[in-house]
Each structure stands twice: as structure tokens, then as C-alpha cells.
Amino acid sequence: MRYTDIAIIGGGLAGSAAAAMLGRTGIAAVLVDPHEVYPPDFRVEKLGGEAQLARFRATGLADSVLRKATLAGENWIARFGCVLDKDPSPQYGILYDALVNALREEIPPEVERIVAKAVAVSPSEDRQSVFLSNGETISARLVVLANGLNVGLRHALGIVRRIESAAHSISIGFDIAPLGRSSFPFPAMTYFQERARTRVPYITLFPLRDRMRANLFAYREVGDPWLRAVRRTPVAALDAVLPGFRRVAGDYAVTGEVKVRPADLYVTAGHRQPGLVLVGDAFAATCPVTGTGSDKVFTDVARLCNVYIPQWLASGGMGEAKIAAFYADPLKRACDAWSMRKAWQFKSVSVELGPYWLAQRWARFGVSLGRGLKHRLARVNPSAGGAHSSSSSSSSSSLSPSA
Incomplete structure (x- = not known):
């Protein structure tokens, strides 16, 4: 004993x-x-x-x-193929x-x-x-x-x-590498959905030692054929649901194993x-x-x-x-x-199709634009206001675990 x-x-x-x-x-x-x-x-x-x-x-x-x-000291926020903000919030990949x-x-x-x-x-x-x-x-x-x-x-x-809520969401993780370049143009990035019908709220990219890691999230059934496509042809599956992503990230390849985990x-x-x-x-x-x-x-x-x-x-x-x-x-x-x-x-806010939820998505889009303007002004004129702001949870942390 x-x-x-x-x-x-x-x-x-x-x-x-x-x-x-x-x-x-x-x-x-x-x-x-x-x-x-x-x-x-x-x-x-x-x-x-x-x-x-x-x-x-x-x-x-x-x-x-x-x-x-x-550590990535800056996280780009993007949607519709455009960079909305370069958020100075710290990101730690591990x-x-x-x-x-x-x-x-x-x-x-x-x-x-x-x-x-x-x-x-x-x-x-x-x-x-x-x-x-x-x-x-x-x-x-x-x-x-x-x-x-x-x-x-x-x-x-x-x-x-x-x-x-059984299988409330699906988390997908993989390594991602730029093609024809030595690195991506951003230190880290969160790219948000373009259409609610895809049921894919966002993808977040962040450095993990000498490589770039991606976490992609979906609100889909466990048996959804799209999840099989993500495992087999991840680049094509990602392009189908986030067509503007490539305009920000450039050409890319998915490397290594694609991991998929449902969460209740x-x-x-x-x-x-x-x-x-x-x-x-x-x-x-x-x-x-x-x-x-x-x-x-x-x-x-x-x-x-x-x-x-x-x-x-x-x-x-x-x-x-x-x-x-x-x-x-x-x-x-x-x-x-x-x-x-x-x-x-x-x-x-990611999957509902009514007018209220459409308004909510555009409101969030406006908030990201506003934060981006604030950060740009702060970089040009540091005395104009703090360059640091609190980020949404999806842009600051993924798989587990903020505001």
C-alpha cells in the first residue's frame, strides 16, 4: 500500500x-x-x-x-481571398x-x-x-x-x-508546404469560410518548428464522403470548400498523414x-x-x-x-x-442559412476589417493606439483550446 x-x-x-x-x-x-x-x-x-x-x-x-x-508573433486573418487583418496576437504551435x-x-x-x-x-x-x-x-x-x-x-x-451533441464537429490536421517558394507569405494565418453551405468554418495555419501545420474544421457527419476525399485528395477537397484560400496562401501541397477526429x-x-x-x-x-x-x-x-x-x-x-x-x-x-x-x-453562425445568421457573418467580417484597419494605423503611427487586441478563439487557438 x-x-x-x-x-x-x-x-x-x-x-x-x-x-x-x-x-x-x-x-x-x-x-x-x-x-x-x-x-x-x-x-x-x-x-x-x-x-x-x-x-x-x-x-x-x-x-x-x-x-x-x-512562436508566431502575428496571425493573418483572411476571407474571400483577401487579408482582412494582421493580428499581433501571439500563437504557439506545439x-x-x-x-x-x-x-x-x-x-x-x-x-x-x-x-x-x-x-x-x-x-x-x-x-x-x-x-x-x-x-x-x-x-x-x-x-x-x-x-x-x-x-x-x-x-x-x-x-x-x-x-x-454527438460528433458536434470534426477536426482535421495535416502538414502543409508551399510549392515553388521556400515559405508562405504569413507567419500564421486563419482563413474563414466563404459559404455556410460548405459547413467548413475555417482553417488555421501555424508554424511547428521547421514546418507549417494546418488545422481544418468541419461541421459534418462522420460518414460524409467529403471526409474521405480530404484523406485521399486533401488539396482538391480544400480548394472545393475554400476556393479563395489559394489566393492568399499560394500554391501548396499537403504532406504527411491527414488526421481526422470527431468531437462530442x-x-x-x-x-x-x-x-x-x-x-x-x-x-x-x-x-x-x-x-x-x-x-x-x-x-x-x-x-x-x-x-x-x-x-x-x-x-x-x-x-x-x-x-x-x-x-x-x-x-x-x-x-x-x-x-x-x-x-x-x-x-x-457557421452553418445556419437564415437572414439573422447571414447578418452575423457579415458583422464578424466587418469587425475583422475594423481590427485590421486599427492594426495598420498602429503600425504606421504607434501613438495612434495599441497595436494589440484580443483575438477571436478561432484565430488564436485551435483543437482544444479562447474568447
Whole structure:
């Protein structure tokens, strides 16, 4: 039997960040995950925007981790074959496995890491027992469930996932290279849809070390023939839905594997139990199109590790009433609600065909033009106004995770 204060189950983005934060404050913790090194996984590939980076910095881990990412200091916003804005918002490209492994490097050696699966948890008002696939057992005051999309353990505890929207969106990732030139004309770019009927809201391009990465998003059925075309002939499929993209990007080729991942919107029920707390995607998942998933993770982990765990450990017991304070936290609740609301709003403004939604799309077009004018004036005359503005979520972050 191993004894600790906190047992963290799952070593992805949320679990690794929590382990690093707790270890830095001297709280006894054990991280359980089946992978010694986190393997490739098509999830978060970019972080950015002032709001999201502020949430990341609240964990105390951002500065160290972002040194391993690729910075683009400017993001072009384009639509209808025209550049509307050159947004100075910072963009950091980093693959999900690289992000998680960078966070794991920040975990102090005092935090024990066990390469195994948690196969069962026995919760109580005082101490929790965690049974591992290697035959070991952990006794902890609190179990942090950060095992993302893996639902088996939660189902055994009576924690159920309620699907709000199955396959709400489709995320597509691939490398993209210019033809006949050494580089693209932009440091990073977000190109928005031209026609709502294509059900493709935007594509975002950003540097990833020595190559350019693309994340393309769609609101389509999983069996849609267009998705098969994207895998087989990605350039032709992309030209068909975003015909003006080539006028900004120039001739290009898609290189390497095309990865496709559907994403459900879901929330959790039955999670209010003694000795257990859920964070990140283990609690609820939102839409990668809006880029708010990382915001939710950083908010969850920062509030849990900075505020609630130190409070809970200062007194005896770990009852349900204690745990409920985290789920009722105003900042967490606001971030969760904002993220879910964005998921529905962005889909509606991208695919609905009525006059109201057409007006909404043109209004956003006007906002981008206005921001572009402001940034151009600021570059010509820096004293005319700040050259920095907060960006929309789709232009600042993709696959997981801002405004």
C-alpha cells in the first residue's frame, strides 16, 4: 500500500499540469498513467491569445513549457481571398504529446510517477483506495480523475457522460508546404469560410518548428464522403470548400498523414462523490473549433491546485460537501458555461442559412476589417493606439483550446 495525499489518475494535459503544480507546493502526490512518455495524440496543437495564455500562466507552468513551442508573433486573418487583418496576437504551435511531455518535465522528483492503469477506485469520506493494473494499491486523501475520454473507470463509480451533441464537429490536421517558394507569405494565418453551405468554418495555419501545420474544421457527419476525399485528395477537397484560400496562401501541397477526429459535446452526471474530483475532459468536453478546451483545463487545474486542495488538506475528511466547493467555483462555472455557449454559437453562425445568421457573418467580417484597419494605423503611427487586441478563439487557438 502506497500512502499519499493526492492520487492523480491520468497524465494528459490536466493530470500532468496538476502533478507539476502540487509538487511545486510540496503537497504529496502520485501520478498514475500507463505511458512513461506520452504518445502522439491528435488533440491540442496550438495555444495563443492573451486570455488563454493568462489562464495558462495562472498554473505557473506556462513560461517553461512555451519555450518548447514555436512562436508566431502575428496571425493573418483572411476571407474571400483577401487579408482582412494582421493580428499581433501571439500563437504557439506545439503538438499535444510534446505539450504534455513538456509539462511532465516540470513535475518535481518528489511526485512519484507510476506507469500503470487505475482499474478501480473505492471512495470514502476519509481515504480513497486506488487499485492499479500492476497489483499495487494507493491510499490517498483525494483522487483527481484526469483521465480524459477514458470512461470505464468513471462508469464503475456511477459517473456517467451525457452527450449533448454527438460528433458536434470534426477536426482535421495535416502538414502543409508551399510549392515553388521556400515559405508562405504569413507567419500564421486563419482563413474563414466563404459559404455556410460548405459547413467548413475555417482553417488555421501555424508554424511547428521547421514546418507549417494546418488545422481544418468541419461541421459534418462522420460518414460524409467529403471526409474521405480530404484523406485521399486533401488539396482538391480544400480548394472545393475554400476556393479563395489559394489566393492568399499560394500554391501548396499537403504532406504527411491527414488526421481526422470527431468531437462530442458532453457533460458529466453522478460526479458529486466523496474523495473524488474531476478535471478537464473527464468532467466535460467542448468543441475544438472554438479553441476553448485548453482554457477549461487551465482554469480547472489552477483553481483546484491553487485554491481548493490546500484548503481541503488543512482539515480532516474529504466529504462530498467539501468537493462540491470546487464544482461551484465561480471562475470554473463561468469558464465551463462560456465554453459550452461558444460551441453552440460558433456552429450556428457557421452553418445556419437564415437572414439573422447571414447578418452575423457579415458583422464578424466587418469587425475583422475594423481590427485590421486599427492594426495598420498602429503600425504606421504607434501613438495612434495599441497595436494589440484580443483575438477571436478561432484565430488564436485551435483543437482544444479562447474568447
